[in-house]
Amino acid sequence: MAQKLTRAQQLKDTANASFVKKEYKAASAKYSEAISLEVDDKDLNAVLYANRSACRLNQRKFLDAATDAIKATELNPTYAKAWARLATAKDMLKQPSESKSAWQKAVNALQRTDLTDDELKQKGQYERGLADAEEALKRAKADLNNQFENPVVVKECEAPWNIAFGLIPRLEREKNFESSAWVIASAYTYLEQGNMKMDSMVNDGEQTTVQLRALEPLSNAIMTDPRVFHLAKSEWISQLNEQLNAEVMVHGGWKDAGPAQIISEANARLAKEGWDKVRPALSVTIRAFILYAFVEGKLLRNFTTEVQYLGRAIEVLERGQKEWEHVSFKDRGAIFRDTFKRGVDKLYMDSLRELHDTEQDPHVQASILEELYEKSKSMIESVNNSPPPTRELDPAFAAAYYYHARGNAYAHQAFCCSRRGSQLTDSKEGLTLLQGAGFSYLKAADEFPEDDEWHTVYLTAAVENMLEGGAAVGLVLETLKRLRLAIPVAEKIWGAVMSRAGYKYRFQRALEFEPKLQRLLDEGKIMKDYGMCINLSSASAGGSFGDESFSVDLSKI
Template sequence: MSSSGQSSEASRLKTEGNSLFTRNDFTGAYEKYTEALKHDDKNAVLYCNRAACSLGLNRSVASYKTLSSQATQLDPAYTKAWGRLANARAGLNRPDQAVEAWERAVGAFPAENLTAAQQKQKEQYQGELAAAKAKLDDLLAHPREPQGIVRLQDGDQLPWNRAAAMLPELQRTGVWASSAWVADYTYQEWKRALSAMKEGRVMHTSRGAGYFGRQGVVEGLTNAIIADPRVFHISDQDFLTMYNRQMMFEIAQTKAWTENGSRDVMKQVPERLRAEGWDVVRPALSLTVRGWIMRAFLEDNLKNNVVTALDFYTSALEVLQWGQELYKDVPFSEKGQIFQPTFIRGVKSLRLDAFMKAYTKERSANPKYSLDELLAGAQELLDELVGAPTQPQTVDDYAFILAFHRYPTGQAHAIRGFYYNEKARALRGTVQGLSRAVVDLYLEATKAYTEASACYPPDEESYPWYLHCALQAMWESVGQVKCLLALLDSMKKSIVLVKRIWEFGANWTSGPNSTPGFVVHLEKDMMLRDQLLEKMRRGEINRDSLVSLQGDVIIRASNAWA
């Protein structure tokens, strides 16, 4: 086909893509623009339009950024492409780069004789530029404190050190149901990776500066985080600098994908496999996926940017599930450990946690974070765990069974509890009070949270915490004294055990955004327990009585829904 024929075909496909885009058929439009690029791969408008489809499909913000960047490279005067690149950079929580792109977007407009549409768009971009600058100035003036991070203190008080001190006795007595096994296992993995990363050095040679380090660091860090995210802690103020250098070093060694979204990676993997084989593709694909996981985790826990975190987790999971199905007959020794079911389950758990945070943060403003989708993710975890081993066979299995079988099961049940609790609150607001249906939902929440708690060892902080959540659901309606006391008594016994390991952990001492940690809520629960026992001692209630909570006071209630 002649060049003019190619251009004509690209134009036709572009027109069809535009028509589909206006009808919000982003999948169809994306495919049309992709087909058009085969005929005209230097067309900045096609890249820019495909970027808009990518965003409409809720695909990776990184992919959106890549496509927008390609458009600006092809046509540096393309204002809309710069605007989309600025939005992508803002979505990746890079306000500094967003400011730069907005400046390029504003500067790309003609100096004079603007049309009315151009003038309107320029004013919009100027407003976006001002907002981006304001955000950047605020971040520079008020640096955000990382959330959920263990602050360094006396080494003996840190959870993993306390856990390590307990292991000899646990091993001697054959007790496997202890969070000490997981805490120690993940810390050893984290420590090995961190030590290897610290060996990296910037060295100057006759050919210029270079970084020399050890491979496998990102693998070790992600393995630890997937097993137990609480292991993440920063003991060196240069951690992020070291990590970024290490990541660039490993990218250079493995030829991993850097600016590509999940769709591009899934397209290019088969092509590279045919040309280079698994020995080349395996490390490249592993680092790509693990890099997304680390980026997601850092966005969530250091920048409090859970929306971007969710985007990167989703990209990682898309590639993992795609490869798991497409290469199901390829041995793990060939395709890599990232396709192991337990690794994928770990990523699902991290993504579910991020999704629930995004739902909680955006529930009133962004309906795309659906409560039903959250429940579906939890149910997917439960379905795949049916028949999975719940009891270890050897000492080496202790941490593994807990981290990849029992903990995900507990998380899934807890999400079910959260779902029923949210449904109950919404229905209660609609009917303006309690009803039989509302009470039934709270009962379902209580049952789900109780099931969640039972999946954890008694010295795991999630054990009393999910009992607390069950208790809160019960207080929201009415509870029978003997049921409340059963929960409270289990919590009381567990708190003593939990503090042996997690007393100075981040969740125990403080929650996100400086909210009170677990211990504050659990201490209040113990005060309510004392109040219940005192009312029983005075004969005001008995074990079969129904009670509810008004403020901090327990009152007797009637069974209006029997």
């Protein structure tokens, strides 16, 4: 016992030294190693968890930081630093109510008369944290009426899924298995299955009875196509919370644990209970993370917490795939299939993009772009190395987890190039990045059928980036023609949604260049091989062909 305690202290000292040098990953690993020794010293263990929480805060793993801080406060309820780290994690997760409570406990833990100078300084910091949390909570309560954003608000007869159901009989007769009707109809079917199970919930005033297995179709709906989601009724969020709590409890899932703890405890339970018990526990845990993320991001616009939950789900899936590589899919379950992880990766990349656009710190933005680009590359490789199934066997599955997954990845790759290129527009590198973004958006559009709104959106983005990056006039005109022909096709299913999203302005602005460029081409003022750089905000253009350069004021054409 004494030997283990000495080893734990040594590991803590090594970790502390790494932390001071800002080597947070190395420090976290050493704290984890010390924790795994399970020494019989609550105070030491509380410090180890609190210090690992600090590492994870610096690594922007806010959910894991909160989990560690909670464990530290359980071991030592008077540990002020642990409460402060929990409060900081909750601040970063934009949960002011929980943050306020934790800051108050941090302050209370230092309510003594014999405080050292360092402790007095800490107390002042904690009091400022408490005041900030109180202000954040006031703002959140003031915005309560506008708290939830309904992703889709259209008339029932204009809803894409209802139009899709009407089209499917004809699509079957014509053997058209590429239409976006298939994927949106499938996603809506999953959503309704989950809603029906939640609607069977009974509350008699003393206890609530729920029908289990609602999380499976609800998470399948979101992964298949999140565009299908809409709030059918105001109490949906509270219903979902009750459903989540019930299913996690009944199946023995993990609500607040981090990936390492989940895998470790799952292995321990496997030895006692076997896969028939552990499989549903893992499944409900991952699906709960997906739904927690969806509510935070798509309904509350809290993209930081959305990214955290999806990142946690992905890490559990990756660890599980490696840990149980030789276990059959029948035993370990559908969540460890590559297609399932692809569904979570799609949501994660979407959330990273949203987070990038709301993040204020340019260094964090750059880090997000780097991760998003690498994730998109990995997704493309995954699909390329796994040929999609024949569409007619399951058109929605093939679209959602192969073609659309790859298309989304190309679009995210294009987004990263476009953002980097827009910062370097006066350089050759910037123009190359913008042209690359245009080509990647073209690839993204090709993965979606003409009757899908994303086909038109990505064609528009391709045009915008090619124009600013100086792509060849011929390619730009060809893409503009494709866009012009695709818009009325997509509007048959997605017209109401496209109108609400404000796409028509972007379409019109892009299409305005088609007749102008064509006129210049017909008059012999430019050639198809010319590379034109067009400033979309001023409608001025310049370009080159060989050693020649030219400029055009498009507003006068």
